[in-house]
Amino acid sequence: MFSLSHSFRCRALIWLGTAFCITAAGQRTLRICADPNNLPFSNQTGQGLENRLAQLIAHDLSADLKYVWFSERKNFLKNSLNANLCDAVLGVPVDMENVLLTRPYYRSTYVVLSRADRGLKIESLYDPRLQGLRIGLHMVGNDYVPPGHLLAARGLSSQIEGYSLYGAYGETNPPARLIDAVAKNEVDVAIVWGPFAGYFAKKAAVHLAIQPVSPIRFHMFPFTYSIGIAVRKGDIDLQSAIQLVLDKECQRIGALLKEYAFPSAEEDAPPCATSPSAAVFSR
Amino acid sequence: MKMKLSLYCWLLFALSAAAQAPGQKMQDQPDDGQWIMPAKNYASTRFSTLTDINTGTVKNLKLAWTFSTGLTRGHEAAPLVVNSTMYIVTPWPNILYALDLTKPGAPVKWSYKPKPSPSSQGVACCDVVNRGAAYFSGRIYYNTLDLHTVAIDAATGKEAWNTTLGDINKGESMTMAPIVAKGVVIVGNSGGEFGVRGWLAGLDAKDGKILWRAYAAGPDKDVLIGPNFHPFYAADRAPDLGAKTWPGDAWKIGGGTCWSWISYDPDLDLIYYGTANPGPWNADQRPGDNKWTSAIFARRPENGEAVWAYQFNPHDDHDYDGVNENILLDLTINGRPRKVLVHPDRNARMYVMDRATGEVISAETYAFQNTSEGVDLKTGRIKPNPAKATGLKTVKDICPAPPGGKDWQPSAFSPRTGWLYVPHNNLCYEAQSVEANYIAGTPYVGQNVRMYAGPGGHRGEFSAWDPVAAKTVWTVKEIFPAWSGAVATAGDVVFYGTMDGWFRALDAKTGTKLWEFKAGSGIIAQPITYKGPDGKQYVAVLSGVGGWAGAVVAGMLNAADGTGALGFLNAMADLPNYTTKGGMLYVFALP
Numbered sequence: 001m002f003s004l005s006h007s008f009r010c011r012a013l014i015w016l017g018t019a020f021c022i023t024a025a026g027q028r029t030l031r032i033c034a035d036p037n038n039l040p041f042s043n044q045t046g047q048g049l050e051n052r053l054a055q056l057i058a059h060d061l062s063a064d065l066k067y068v069w070f071s072e073r074k075n076f077l078k079n080s081l082n083a084n085l086c087d088a089v090l091g092v093p094v095d096m097e098n099v100l101l102t103r104p105y106y107r108s109t110y111v112v113l114s115r116a117d118r119g120l121k122i123e124s125l126y127d128p129r130l131q132g133l134r135i136g137l138h139m140v141g142n143d144y145v146p147p148g149h150l151l152a153a154r155g156l157s158s159q160i161e162g163y164s165l166y167g168a169y170g171e172t173n174p175p176a177r178l179i180d181a182v183a184k185n186e187v188d189v190a191i192v193w194g195p196f197a198g199y200f201a202k203k204a205a206v207h208l209a210i211q212p213v214s215p216i217r218f219h220m221f222p223f224t225y226s227i228g229i230a231v232r233k234g235d236i237d238l239q240s241a242i243q244l245v246l247d248k249e250c251q252r253i254g255a256l257l258k259e260y261a262f263p264s265a266e267e268d269a270p271p272c273a274t275s276p277s278a279a280v281f282s283r
Numbered sequence: 284m285k286m287k288l289s290l291y292c293w294l295l296f297a298l299s300a301a302a303q304a305p306g307q308k309m310q311d312q313p314d315d316g317q318w319i320m321p322a323k324n325y326a327s328t329r330f331s332t333l334t335d336i337n338t339g340t341v342k343n344l345k346l347a348w349t350f351s352t353g354l355t356r357g358h359e360a361a362p363l364v365v366n367s368t369m370y371i372v373t374p375w376p377n378i379l380y381a382l383d384l385t386k387p388g389a390p391v392k393w394s395y396k397p398k399p400s401p402s403s404q405g406v407a408c409c410d411v412v413n414r415g416a417a418y419f420s421g422r423i424y425y426n427t428l429d430l431h432t433v434a435i436d437a438a439t440g441k442e443a444w445n446t447t448l449g450d451i452n453k454g455e456s457m458t459m460a461p462i463v464a465k466g467v468v469i470v471g472n473s474g475g476e477f478g479v480r481g482w483l484a485g486l487d488a489k490d491g492k493i494l495w496r497a498y499a500a501g502p503d504k505d506v507l508i509g510p511n512f513h514p515f516y517a518a519d520r521a522p523d524l525g526a527k528t529w530p531g532d533a534w535k536i537g538g539g540t541c542w543s544w545i546s547y548d549p550d551l552d553l554i555y556y557g558t559a560n561p562g563p564w565n566a567d568q569r570p571g572d573n574k575w576t577s578a579i580f581a582r583r584p585e586n587g588e589a590v591w592a593y594q595f596n597p598h599d600d601h602d603y604d605g606v607n608e609n610i611l612l613d614l615t616i617n618g619r620p621r622k623v624l625v626h627p628d629r630n631a632r633m634y635v636m637d638r639a640t641g642e643v644i645s646a647e648t649y650a651f652q653n654t655s656e657g658v659d660l661k662t663g664r665i666k667p668n669p670a671k672a673t674g675l676k677t678v679k680d681i682c683p684a685p686p687g688g689k690d691w692q693p694s695a696f697s698p699r700t701g702w703l704y705v706p707h708n709n710l711c712y713e714a715q716s717v718e719a720n721y722i723a724g725t726p727y728v729g730q731n732v733r734m735y736a737g738p739g740g741h742r743g744e745f746s747a748w749d750p751v752a753a754k755t756v757w758t759v760k761e762i763f764p765a766w767s768g769a770v771a772t773a774g775d776v777v778f779y780g781t782m783d784g785w786f787r788a789l790d791a792k793t794g795t796k797l798w799e800f801k802a803g804s805g806i807i808a809q810p811i812t813y814k815g816p817d818g819k820q821y822v823a824v825l826s827g828v829g830g831w832a833g834a835v836v837a838g839m840l841n842a843a844d845g846t847g848a849l850g851f852l853n854a855m856a857d858l859p860n861y862t863t864k865g866g867m868l869y870v871f872a873l874p
Contacts, residue, residue, distance in 0.1 A: 035723060035724070038723050038724055040724075041723075041724040070405040071405040071406045071723075072405070072721075072722055072723040072724065073405050073406060073722060073723070074476075074477075074722065076405060076722065078847075079405060080405065091721075091724050092721060093719045093720075093721050093726045095718075095719045096719060096720070096721070097718060138725060139478045139536060139563070140720075140722050140723075140725060140727045141454065141476055141477045141478055141722070142475065142476045142477060142478050142538065142562035142563050142564055143478075143562075143563050143564060143565070143727060143729060144563055144565070144568055145725065145727050146726075146727055146728050148563075148565075148568055149565060149567070149568070149675060152565065152567045152568040153567060153675075155570075157530035157531065157533065157567075157568050157569060157570055158530035158531035158533075159531060160530070160531060160533070160568075161531070161532060162478065162533065162535070162536045164453065164454065164477075164478050164536070165722060165723050165725055166452070166453060166454050166477070166478075166723070167453070168450060168452055168453055169406050169452035169453075170450075170452055174723075175723060175724075175725070193724070193725045193726065195724065196724075196725070219675045220675070220717050220728065221675075221717065221728050222719070222728070225719065225726040227726070
């Protein structure tokens with residue numbers, strides 16, 4: 001236990017001594033770029049899972065948390081983190097290029113979301129019943145989310161209803177419109193990124209059923225993703241410092257993921273280290 | 284009084300210009316030395332009858348004065364010159380400057396600041412260029428990035444009206460220059476990469492009221508296809524093709540924006556414009572022709588009604604927008620006088636079409652390409668090369684690249700040579716496997732596109748094209764894509780700018796370089812020429828590199844990431860070695 005704390009402190013100190021801001025009062029500041037309007041991840045009133053995690057990290061690093069609100073649209077990482085507006089971005093797939101990632105703190109999956117009262121229980125994208133159903137998918141700009149490629153190859157393109165992930169930015173949590181569409185029977189099922197489904201299904205007026213999608217990939221399109229924290233390339237000290245917090249707080253992060261009902265992809269969910277020192281040595 | 288008189292003269296001219304004298308060719312437009320719309324005239328010839336600056340004198344051309352916009356993003360606009368005043372629209376935040384040409388150094392008379400708000404940091408979706416304004420009847424009309432069309436009093440800079448046409452928060456924006464035809468201000472949206480639905484709208488020039496809106500896709504009533512719609516090719520005549528050539532409701536998010544040029548033939552009373560590519564990028568997800576994306580429409584300006592349409596690239600696979608310029612010419616082809624439009628498409632084919640009917644007369648290749656084998660003149664249908672179809676696989680050496688044989692950069696036409704002057708690209712690309720990405724907390728996978736120089740290793744060309752013989756006359760090679768507009772003059776010189784910052788004058792007949800000037804930043808704007816209040820001929824152009832091709836400089840992208848700017852970066856990584864950013868107007872004259 002002592003060795004972890006010691007090691008953690010050393011790494012934190014390395015980080016504290018280098019690349020980040022010192023406020024007028026001399027207090028260290030951790031700048032996080034986050035979307036001001038995108039639950040369950042973040043919003044301006046701090047209700048998102050990433051808000052809570054950012055607080056935890058700032059606390060453990062004895063730093064002041066400063067948000068730089070920046071809507072997560074095209075070129076977000078380029079225009080925010082890589083433009084040096086902030087030091088870190090939470091909730092980024094660990095195989096992103098052009099940034100430096102921690103190890104994942106969760107792994108989730110696209111899921112099939114439907115009204116429980118429909119009793120559909122569809123999980124496979126090869127399920128023949130999809131043939132007759134209206135399928136809602138998020139569109140990221142000009143691009144359907146990954147399961148769309150499989151559905152297209154199956155000849156189901158005419159069943160698909162696209163819901164822009166951007167939506168109307170003036171409205172609250174634009175991506176939630178797709179989950180709403182399921183609740184309101186505008187579509188029969190939605191194939192949607194797990195965290196959206198889990199979080200908004202809990203808030204929906206009707207009971208919504210969630211099934212992790214199978215298969216887990218189609219050609220080069222994975223349907224499961226490992227999510228970590230991004231810092232700028234080369235900012236190894238901050239990456240290490242945050243990694244130590246993630247390792248140390250693994251149990252709490254696990255509880256957060258439960259609270260926000262993020263479905264996990266079971267096949268290789270990152271386990272919490274069985275002992276604290278294992279977390280250090282597993283780096 | 285003098286001002287009033289010249290305004291009066293101008294109005295008379297505008298009225299007389301609206302109708303074509305019998306026997307007069309469309310390309311022989313009256314010219315009073317002003318420049319009142321980006322394409323110079325409704326025929327979009329960008330041809331000036333001024334002759335002071337000619338093949339003999341152009342070598343003496345000197346810098347007369349400059350004006351800094353103070354902005355560092357891509358400058359694509361054409362200045363306007365009306366009543367001894369020059370008007371310049373900047374990229375975002377879309378300031379309109381009026382410069383007094385009667386005073387030494389052309390000081391600012393007034394400026395209008397629309398303050399387009401990116402309501403939240405990072406929401407503004409798109410590139411922030413603006414392609415210019417149009418003058419009509421005492422007002423300057425232009426679009427702001429956040430989808431306002433504004434009418435500004437040309438004398439005072441006061442806003443006459445301001446109409447909101449859409450919501451930038453949904454991914455759409457406006458970058459094109461309006462045209463005013465029959466008192467209707469015609470504008471369209473941008474943002475095809477954002478899953479938006481493309482439209483063109485007509486606004487009453489008097490009060491900004493939206494008179495009509497025509498979508499590129501959807502049922503006929505949305506596309507404004509009615510009983511007077513008579514496309515040339517039989518396959519285009521079935522009802523509701525704008526919806527039926529898509530899977531399900533995919534047309535609602537299918538792209539087909541209208542972000543570029545509009546021409547107008549007052550005699551036929553038709554406007555002509557192209558629509559952008561369809562979405563999503565994976566063409567397997569939108570089986571069908573995806574009408575009417577990557578197509579051209581002829582419409583009535585007063586009500587938007589479609590009269591004919593033709594699709595250049597059914598089921599577009601390569602991001603070949605159909606938005607490039609349409610130059611209206613009256614030519615004798617195979618012994619027959621034809622009213623044609625000439626359209627250099629992104630697919631690297633030069634379409635010569637009957638502009639009354641929509642018939643394709645020829646569609647020969649003006650830039651290197653291997654994505655199509657020809658256009659069947661009986662059916663009008665292009666024959667795509669199946670070996671270059673993209674999809675869920677890596678495909679190499681696809682030419683041209685998504686910016687096309689030519690992108691938005693507009694050509695000029697000289698009635699003296701009978702040739703088109705075409706600034707264009709020489710780019711190929713590789714459609715690669717894909718990489719993880721994420722937006723708004725959502726992981727997804729995007730296709731990687733890497734572009735590179737086509738055959739010969741140069742990335743741009745400036746060519747003279749004979750639209751009757753349907754072949755290239757001469758070509759000048761450029762290191763970078765020739766991303767600026769062109770101007771042709773009766774002095775038999777043509778002007779264009781390069782991305783590495785050279786502003787050049789060529790001999791219109793031979794392509795020989797006669798003069799050049801190195802500007803502070805690369806040139807991607809539209810040059811103009813005009814007669815100043817002192818009676819002298821001037822040539823003006825904005826420098827300020829950026830846009831899609833120049834994003835590596837203006838957008839400060841990382842040159843190590845070849846897939847940035849939708850894959851254009853790979854082809855442009857060395858541009859920062861040649862030029863830096865910064866918007867500046869350069870005006871030249873003979874001593």
